[in-house]
Structure formats: structure tokens, C-alpha cells
Amino acid sequence: MEEIPVTDLFTVNNLWMMIATTMVFIMNLGFATLESGLTRSKNAVNILFKNTIIPVIGLLTYAMVGFNLMYPGAEFAGGFFGFAGFGLSAPEGWDSSNYNAGYTYFTDFLFQAMFAATAATIVSGAVAERVKLGPFITFSILYVAFIYPIVGMWKWGGGFLNTLETPFYDFAGSTIVHSVGGWAALVGAFLLGPRIGKYTPQGMKAIPGHNLSMATIGVFLLWFGWFGFNGGSVLSANPGIVSKVFVTTSISAASGAVGALFISYLKFKTYDITMVLNGILAGLVGITAGADQMSVLDSVFIGLIGGGLVVFGVVFFDKIKIDDPVGAISVHLVGGVWGTLAVGLFGNLAGMNQVISQLIGIGAVGAFCFATAFLIFFVLKKTVGIRVDEKEEIEGLDINEHAMRAYPDFAAKD
Known part of the structure; x- marks a missing residue:
């Protein structure tokens, strides 16, 4: 068989990485429609605005500082922090396989920038319907510009989690993106x-979302984007690994839906579409850490357990009065921790040493992110305030923060 020229193979790899990047970009639309649909109509514009501005923040801050914080260079291998300088500066050979066998420097940047934006988008849903827009934007800038890339450096940039005796493993970001x-x-x-x-x-009083059609569209857009999220994390167009990752991703998502349906029906004796939707997402989050290492059967178990955990998570956080309108904490934090731990329990890397490394990674990232997020939000709360006043919350953030309504033809007339 005639060998494929290196230049042609590089072009194919880079093309797949660019396609995967666009698929991950579409996830921003998925988050926007999901979060808007699961909240009340009087706050729809506010949700859409936040999910529009977050990818803007993500791209700009990642270009200015984030990319070089996350990938500071080999001299910082094994460390906790490094910085290669402000802005983007393409090295010699950036546009050929001299830079990387799978993609160019700028493809590398853009693919990673999409992940950075995702981390802040997760926060948007959990604080929906009562957070001030200005402080939320300030938080997003600081968190995406500094906290996410520092954590990313610990594994993907060659930091200390990658140099443990048994390296911490997170293929596409169950911990490094979702739990962050x-x-x-x-x-x-x-x-x-x-x-x-x-x-x-x-x-507890249920506060239903205003448009479950939008929420459902959002979940399927996210599922579609996840093929790029996980499939792109192969970092090449390797047909065997990419196709396997597509299968494990889909199987875990489907199993997540079944797990959430089963547990929610047992608990509530009803077929709850919101639980099934979040079960799909929990399955996706759960498989993300080890999508390249799992068999089909492993993926079934990971999804089933992840889907069940999301139901228990929603009930638990309501019990302790943590109000999360869209279930983001249960999906991304609980699901992210579970998926990361699952790498040590299932698949090719299963074993006690891997479990210990996974726990170290979960603990280190959790402690750092909880502390830094608390510091940023607490300072904002004590200075400018982070919550709208009671009148604004009752009337809705759309009319007070944006002076417009998402559905003006259906609003009550003054």
C-alpha cells in the first residue's frame, strides 16, 4: 500500500482539529438554549447575554494570557505555575508538522480557547436569575484568564499532575474543564x-423553566459538540481512536439518560424530561476523562452511574438549600468528579495506583478552584455586591439589566 505523504497526513489531521473546534464552539449555543429554557422567561435575555459574552471573554483572555499560562514551556514541567509571555507568538514552523504532527500553532490555540470558554459557561446556569451582570463578567474574566489555565497547566501543560509516579489522567477535561x-x-x-x-x-418550591423545547435543543447541540470536544482531544484524525471515542461518548450519554430516567422515576414516580436531559449531560461529562480508554461496556456503566448521580445531586443540593436553576453543579461537578475517578475503576488504566492519582488530581483541583472562586466572589460581594435587589429579581433581570424582554408580545402591558 502506498504511504500517505506526510504533508497530506498533516493537512487531514489539522482539518479534523479545525472541524472539532467549530463543533466545540457550537456548544456555546447549546449552553445558551439549555440555560434559557430551564429558567423563567423574564430572565431569558440575561441568560442569552451571558452566554454570548462568555466566549468573547474566553477568546480574548486566552489569547492575551491564558494560552501561555496553560502551555508555558518545557522548563516548567512538573511545576505548579509558568508563563511564556503575553499574547500569541507563533514559533518557527508553526504552520507545519515541525510544530506538531496533528495541527498548527493557531489551530492549537483556537481549539484550547473553546475549552476555556466552556469552564465559565458552566457557572452561568448555577447563578442564574439573581446575579448582577457586571460582577459576573468580572468573575468570568478573572476565572477564565487565570484560574482555568493554571489548572490546565498542571496536567495538559506538563505540570505536577502529569509527572506523578502514576500520572493523573484526564483525556478531555472531566476535571480540568467541567469540575473547574x-x-x-x-x-x-x-x-x-x-x-x-x-x-x-x-x-422546597419548584420553579419550572419557561421553554423545555429550547432546553432539549440545547442538550442535543451539546451532545453534537461533544463529538468535537472528545473527538478533537485525540489531537489528530487517527481513525481508530477518533471513531472509538465517538462510540464511548455516545454510549455513555445514552446510558446517562437511562440512569437518570430510572432513578428519577423511582424517586418521583414521573417521567421527568429535565432529569433525562441532565442525565445525558452527566453521561457526557463522566466519559470525558477516559473516553479513549474505555470499552463499550465500561461506557455503559459510567453513563448509568453518572445519570443516577445527577438525580441524587439535584435532590441533595436542594436539601441543603443550594439553589441551582439548571442542575449545573450536579452535572459538571458531581459528574466531573465521578468521571475522573472512573478512569481508575474502569478501562485500560484501572488499578489502585491510578485511583490514588485520580483522587490527588480531584483534590488538588477542587481545593484550588474552590478557594480562588470563593475569594473572587467574596471580594465582589463585599465591594460591589453580586446579587440584584429584591425588586429587580421579582420583575426579572431582562427589563432591569437590559431594558428589554425576550418575548415582548407576550409580556403584561403597563
Whole structure:
């Protein structure tokens, strides 16, 4: 068989990486429609605005400082922190396989920038319907510019988690992306407090979202984007690994839906579409850490358990009065921790040494992200405030923060 010329192979690899990048980019639309659909119509514009501005912040901050914090260079291997300088500076050979066998320097940057934006988007849903827009944007800038890339450097940039005796493993970011966002979501929801009327002396009151059609569209857009999220993390167009990752990703998502459906029906005796939707996402988050290492059967178990955990997570956080309108903490934090631990329990890397390394990574990232998110949100709370006042919350953030409504033809007339 005639060998494929190196230049042609490089072009194919780079093309797949660019396609994967666009698929991950579409996940921003998925988050926007999901979060908007699961919240009330009076806050729809606010949700859409946040999910529009976050990828903008992600791209700009990642270009200015984030990329070089996350990939500071070989001299910082095994460390906790490194910085290669401000801005983007393509090295010699950036546009050929001299830079990397799978992609160019700028493809590398753009693919990683999409991941950076995702971490902050996770926070948006958990703090929905009562957070001030300005402080939220400030938090997002600081978190995406500095916290996410420092954590990313610990593994993907050659940092200390990558140089453990048994290296911590996170293929596409169950911990490094999803739990980074999940820890911040937990902190934000805790410091903000619950929405008015959510928890009363009579018990917890359900506050339903206004458009489950949009929420469903959002989940399927996210599922579609996850093929780029996980498939692109192969970092080449290797047909065997990419196709396997597509299968494990899909199987875990489907199993997540089944797990959430089963557990939610046992608990609530109803077929809850929101639990099934979040079960799909929990399955996707769960498989992300080890999508390249799992068999089909492993993926089934990871998804089933992840889907069940998301139901228990939603119930638990409501019990302790952490108000998360979209279930982001249960999906991304609980699911991220589970998926990361699952690498040591299932698949090619299973073993006690790997479990210990996974726990070290979960603990280090959790402690750092919880502390830094708490510091940023707490300072903002004590200075400019992070929660809108009662009148604004009752009337809705759309009319107060944006002077417009998502559905003006259906709004009550003054």
C-alpha cells in the first residue's frame, strides 16, 4: 500500500482539529438554549447575554494570557505555575508538522480557547436569575484568564499532575474543564443564596423553566459538540481512536439518560424530561476523562452511574438549600468528579495506583478552584455586591439589566 505523504497526513489531521473546534464552539449555543429554557422567561435575555459574552471573554483572555499560562514551556514541567509571555507568538514552523504532527500553532490555540470558554459557561446556569451582570463578567474574566489555565497547566501543560509516579489522567477535561466550572458554580450559588420563594417554611418550591423545547435543543447541540470536544482531544484524525471515542461518548450519554430516567422515576414516580436531559449531560461529562480508554461496556456503566448521580445531586443540593436553576453543579461537578475517578475503576488504566492519582488530581483541583472562586466572589460581594435587589429579581433581570424582554408580545402591558 502506498504511504500517505506526510504533508497530506498533516493537512487531514489539522482539518479534523479545525472541524472539532467549530463543533466545540457550537456548544456555546447549546449552553445558551439549555440555560434559557430551564429558567423563567423574564430572565431569558440575561441568560442569552451571558452566554454570548462568555466566549468573547474566553477568546480574548486566552489569547492575551491564558494560552501561555496553560502551555508555558518545557522548563516548567512538573511545576505548579509558568508563563511564556503575553499574547500569541507563533514559533518557527508553526504552520507545519515541525510544530506538531496533528495541527498548527493557531489551530492549537483556537481549539484550547473553546475549552476555556466552556469552564465559565458552566457557572452561568448555577447563578442564574439573581446575579448582577457586571460582577459576573468580572468573575468570568478573572476565572477564565487565570484560574482555568493554571489548572490546565498542571496536567495538559506538563505540570505536577502529569509527572506523578502514576500520572493523573484526564483525556478531555472531566476535571480540568467541567469540575473547574462546577466548583465555581457551587461557590457562586452558595454566596448568592437561593432565589426568592425557592425555599419556604413549607418546603422546597419548584420553579419550572419557561421553554423545555429550547432546553432539549440545547442538550442535543451539546451532545453534537461533544463529538468535537472528545473527538478533537485525540489531537489528530487517527481513525481508530477518533471513531472509538465517538462510540464511548455516545454510549455513555445514552446510558446517562437511562440512569437518570430510572432513578428519577423511582424517586418521583414521573417521567421527568429535565432529569433525562441532565442525565445525558452527566453521561457526557463522566466519559470525558477516559473516553479513549474505555470499552463499550465500561461506557455503559459510567453513563448509568453518572445519570443516577445527577438525580441524587439535584435532590441533595436542594436539601441543603443550594439553589441551582439548571442542575449545573450536579452535572459538571458531581459528574466531573465521578468521571475522573472512573478512569481508575474502569478501562485500560484501572488499578489502585491510578485511583490514588485520580483522587490527588480531584483534590488538588477542587481545593484550588474552590478557594480562588470563593475569594473572587467574596471580594465582589463585599465591594460591589453580586446579587440584584429584591425588586429587580421579582420583575426579572431582562427589563432591569437590559431594558428589554425576550418575548415582548407576550409580556403584561403597563
